[in-house]
Amino acid sequence: MTTQPEWITVGALADGFAPEAFILPSLADLADRTFTLHFANGWRIEHRFGAEQLAWSLQDGSGGEAPYRATSVREGLYLVDFLKQENGRTVSVSLVLDITNAAFTAVLGRMPSEAECRGDLFGKALAGGELTSVKAELLHGSLDRPWREGACPHAPSLELVGLRNLYRYSPSEVYEHLYLNENFYSWQCLKGVEQGLADTDRCHTLKIAESLYLFVWREKIIPTLGVVLIDLQHHRSDGKICGYAGGDFGQLSNFPVSSHCSVLNRTEYPL
Numbered sequence: 001m002t003t004q005p006e007w008i009t010v011g012a013l014a015d016g017f018a019p020e021a022f023i024l025p026s027l028a029d030l031a032d033r034t035f036t037l038h039f040a041n042g043w044r045i046e047h048r049f050g051a052e053q054l055a056w057s058l059q060d061g062s063g064g065e066a067p068y069r070a071t072s073v074r075e076g077l078y079l080v081d082f083l084k085q086e087n088g089r090t091v092s093v094s095l096v097l098d099i100t101n102a103a104f105t106a107v108l109g110r111m112p113s114e115a116e117c118r119g120d121l122f123g124k125a126l127a128g129g130e131l132t133s134v135k136a137e138l139l140h141g142s143l144d145r146p147w148r149e150g151a152c153p154h155a156p157s158l159e160l161v162g163l164r165n166l167y168r169y170s171p172s173e174v175y176e177h178l179y180l181n182e183n184f185y186s187w188q189c190l191k192g193v194e195q196g197l198a199d200t201d202r203c204h205t206l207k208i209a210e211s212l213y214l215f216v217w218r219e220k221i222i223p224t225l226g227v228v229l230i231d232l233q234h235h236r237s238d239g240k241i242c243g244y245a246g247g248d249f250g251q252l253s254n255f256p257v258s259s260h261c262s263v264l265n266r267t268e269y270p271l
Helices: 010-017 121-126
Strands: 034-039 044-049 053-057 063-067 069-074 077-086 089-098 103-110 135-143 163-170 173-179 184-191 198-209 212-219 224-231 236-244 252-266
Touching: 010 236, 010 252, 034 103, 053 077, 063 077, 069 224, 069 236, 069 252, 077 236, 077 252, 089 224, 089 236, 103 212, 103 224, 135 198, 135 212, 224 252
Parallel strands: none
Antiparallel strands: 034 044, 034 135, 044 053, 053 063, 069 077, 077 089, 089 103, 103 135, 163 173, 163 252, 173 184, 184 198, 198 212, 212 224, 224 236, 236 252
């Protein structure tokens, strides 16, 4: 009988990914720049970038600041990631700033409480809810101009469906993704600290530009949020993984992940 692979915390996953990780450098391109984000839902939030800190202010005068990471896989486009406190809870914020099109997409992620995680999957399924307790909200808007319908070209996409992709995050961490449909994808760890583990999880895909996709996933076994840009043209991905560092539902681990990726094959369904 083969040994049962063990599930690990996101903190342990971060430790496994860290050695010799293929991380894209954090850029200072946005330092001393200010953008006003006009959300389609009516929010208007000013973001002021320093060399390492990002400050934001809302229409009602409230605001805050936090360290941020900014990277770029395409010219004129940045992925900005940071954590902020909101009503006593930590919110994961990932912004795709599309300078070329004066548009953006924001991914707001929230980790579940311990009580929200304790429900069994069978009970959640019978109740008609999602199996994962991790929440993610995808919002669109325009940069430095009032929102109007169609101002953001980022749109849901099925172009990854059927694709089987290999991701090398470091010499020791290799994963495979299979994109099943608009709601689910399957993953398995081929090499690394999660070797032998696999699952099928909830996901969301937006097309940002030609052969460039924003991919968001929410895991149900170990509460995990993943946000990455996948560049099939340059065979690179970049983003982050967020979740609880340990099993006590206390401190969060929010760590960068970048990979060299390659297409293994694509399945065309005769439907």
